[in-house]
Amino acid sequence: MMDATGDAVAAEVLRELVRRGLAEAxxxxxxxxxxxxxxxxxxxxSAFSQERAWAVRASxxxxxxxxxxxxxLPAGEGAVPGSPGGTWPEATGRPFRLPDPEAIPPWTxxxxxxxxxxxxxxxxxxxxxxxxxxxxxLPGARLLHASLEDGSSExxxxxxxxxxxxxxxxxxxxxxxxxxxGHPGAGAALYLAAREARRFHPKALARRLADRLSVAxxxxxxxxxxxxxxxxxxxxxxxxxxxxxxxxxxxxxxxLPLLVxxxxxxxxxxxxxxxxxxxxxxxxxxxxxxxxxGALECPVDGEGMPCHEAVLVKEGxxxxxxxxxxxxxxxxxxxxxxxxxxxxxxxxxxxGPTHLxxxxxxxxxxxxxxxxxxxxxxxxxxxxPARIEAEGDRFELPVCGFAVEGGRATAPIAGxxxxxxxxxxxxxxxxxxxxxxxxxxxxxxxxxxxxxxxLELRPAP
Numbered sequence: 001m002m003d004a005t006g007d008a009v010a011a012e013v014l015r016e017l018v019r020r021g022l023a024e025a026x027x028x029x030x031x032x033x034x035x036x037x038x039x040x041x042x043x044x045x046s047a048f049s050q051e052r053a054w055a056v057r058a059s060x061x062x063x064x065x066x067x068x069x070x071x072x073l074p075a076g077e078g079a080v081p082g083s084p085g086g087t088w089p090e091a092t093g094r095p096f097r098l099p100d101p102e103a104i105p106p107w108t109x110x111x112x113x114x115x116x117x118x119x120x121x122x123x124x125x126x127x128x129x130x131x132x133x134x135x136x137x138l139p140g141a142r143l144l145h146a147s148l149e150d151g152s153s154e155x156x157x158x159x160x161x162x163x164x165x166x167x168x169x170x171x172x173x174x175x176x177x178x179x180x181x182g183h184p185g186a187g188a189a190l191y192l193a194a195r196e197a198r199r200f201h202p203k204a205l206a207r208r209l210a211d212r213l214s215v216a217x218x219x220x221x222x223x224x225x226x227x228x229x230x231x232x233x234x235x236x237x238x239x240x241x242x243x244x245x246x247x248x249x250x251x252x253x254x255x256l257p258l259l260v261x262x263x264x265x266x267x268x269x270x271x272x273x274x275x276x277x278x279x280x281x282x283x284x285x286x287x288x289x290x291x292x293x294g295a296l297e298c299p300v301d302g303e304g305m306p307c308h309e310a311v312l313v314k315e316g317x318x319x320x321x322x323x324x325x326x327x328x329x330x331x332x333x334x335x336x337x338x339x340x341x342x343x344x345x346x347x348x349x350x351x352g353p354t355h356l357x358x359x360x361x362x363x364x365x366x367x368x369x370x371x372x373x374x375x376x377x378x379x380x381x382x383x384x385p386a387r388i389e390a391e392g393d394r395f396e397l398p399v400c401g402f403a404v405e406g407g408r409a410t411a412p413i414a415g416x417x418x419x420x421x422x423x424x425x426x427x428x429x430x431x432x433x434x435x436x437x438x439x440x441x442x443x444x445x446x447x448x449x450x451x452x453x454x455l456e457l458r459p460a461p
Contacts, residue, residue: 009075010158013056018160022058022065022091024098025160029054029073030345034151037123039131039143046120053345056088059098063091068346099325101163104306107290107299110195113170118150118197126202130176133206140181141213147175150197155345157304165304171295172197173440178209186216188381193440195295212381215400219414221459222377222403240376240404240430241452242369245437247379247399247418248358248447252285254386254395255422256442259285259312260353264321270393271423272318279316279426282361286311287322289338289354295444302342302349310337312356316426324351341443357446360436366449369433371407377457378402378409379418387461394421396461413457420455428454 010027017025030053038045055068067089118126131143150172157165174192179185188209194200243251258268271278289307290297301307303325311319320334328336340349370378379401386397397418402409420428431451438446 006073006156007158009073010156012075013073014158014160017056017058017088020058020088021060023060023160024064024096025056025058026098026163027054027056027073027158028155028342028345030153030155032151032153033117034149035117035120035123036147036149037118037120037127038145038147039124039127040145044124046124048120055345057096057348058088058091059093059095060091061095064093064095065089065091066093066348097326098159098161099163099303099305100161101304102306104165104299105308109168110293110297112196113152113168115170115196115198117152118148118172123148123150123197126197126200130202130206133202134178134209137206137210138180138213141178141185141210143176143178144187145175145177148197148200149173159304163304165300167298167300169296169298170195172200174200174205176205176209178213180213180217182217186213188212188216191440193295193438193444195293195297208381212400215380215402215412216383216414219400219412219416221415222413222457223459239453240373241418241455241457242366242373242376242378242401242404243418243447243450243452244378244380244401245435245447245449246381246439247397247401248450249437249439249441249445250382250386250397251395251418251425252356252358252445252447253439253441254388254397255425256353256356258422259356260322261351262321262323262327268318268321271426273427276318277316277427278318278423279313280429281315282429282432283313283316283426284311284359285313285356286359287337287339287353287356291355294355295438295440296354301338301340301354303340305336305338305340307338307354310335310339313426322351322353322356327351353443353445355438355444355446357436357438358432358448358450360434360448361432362434364431364433366433366435369431369449369451370404372431372451373404373407375406376404377413378404379413379416379457383414393423395419395425398461399457415459417458417461418455419458419461424454425452428452 033050054073057066127146152170176190288309325336379399384398400414403411433449436448438444
């Protein structure tokens with residue numbers, strides 16, 4: 001972490017800014033390293049990088065500035081690269097407040113935080129294995145592109161209010177594009193994140209890609225309807241629908257305005273029924289920045305505030321929106337949860353989900369849910385982004401999957417749109433399985449497989 005010299009430089013910068021009348025001052029320093037590996041049409045590439053960077057923001061009662069740069073934190077006048085005259089920038093932005101330090105509950109750093117970055121040969125073998133496993137699962141399928149980035153960083157944050165914290169991050173991401181048999185073959189893509197690259201399992205990922213490619217190649221719109229017929233209501237399908245984690249997480253991402261920030265209170269009020277509920281008693285939604293095993297698990301957020309679990313919806317009852325420390329007031333009742341994120345050292349912290357998810361039922365398997373579907377659909381993935389009406393309630397999500405009769409898949413479905421409202425989705429949740437998984441969307445968003453009634457599957461939006 002920061003050595004004595006770096007700590008002294010940060011303290012000097014803070015003193016200088018306070019002397020200039022910028023009483024709210026904050027210094028961030030960061031060291032990071034990453035390895036990026038790619039496999040594309042048989043060509044391998046590899047790159048390794050290290051960086052040191054800093055960011056400083058400061059405010060008076062009337063104005064503020066933000067500055068950031070690569071390299072060591074500059075100290076004193078005449079040392080800020082890229083600034084007029086080499087000094088700290090003129091304060092012309094909107095004023096802000098910084099948080100007071102808070103006690104951080106005990107936290108045990110995960111052991112894999114110390115794991116070395118994946119090696120070049122090890123990482124390339126992982127990508128090649130994904131391609132060979134895909135070909136074994138679906139003969140004729142091929143990997144078009146796969147890239148793996150594995151990184152770790154150490155950061156220190158200090159402020160004029162006495163805040164002093166140090167924290168580490170460890171994150172790996174995997175992007176994959178594949179094509180099915182034939183020319184041109186059907187396409188499928190994955191984007192995943194984990195705390196450590198060795199958590200990606202080529203066989204399981206290849207099976208998921210093969211399922212997507214098979215459905216895309218063989219699937220038909222629900223009910224065999226055409227786009228023209230769907231305009232008059234023909235071809236739409238109702239009934240029981242199983243939403244795989246990828247589909248449920250995409251819906252959760254689309255409906256975040258109902259759950260995040262003070263404005264969520266007004267938006268969610270329209271969803272309440274006479275008992276004040278917005279969902280079924282099987283719906284519990286949680287955000288937790290220090291979720292054990294989470295890809296972004298950390299004891300503090302990007303402003304040094306302690307992270308903890310925030311229950312937003314409990315058994316169908318809306319408890320509070322996700323709030324940063326400065327958003328908690330009489331207009332937005334609730335507790336702050338340490339949810340300010342920094343996309344990078346070049347960015348200001350902004351509130352948002354960290355690990356936001358629908359709580360699973362540890363006793364319920366996906367197979368048990370599927371067996372209970374008498375007539376309906378099992379949607380395994382999305383095929384594009386969701387479209388949300390301006391009011392932020394009604395949605396249309398392009399999906400693929402299978403028709404289900406008597407607990408068994410009977411035919412692949414493609415070119416389908418899952419349609420409904422947030423109220424219908426939340427109140428129609430009959431059960432949640434135990435297979436919680438996360439996707440890197442707006443933060444890490446997750447869900448188990450959900451059994452839902454009341455939504456419609458259409459052959460066209």
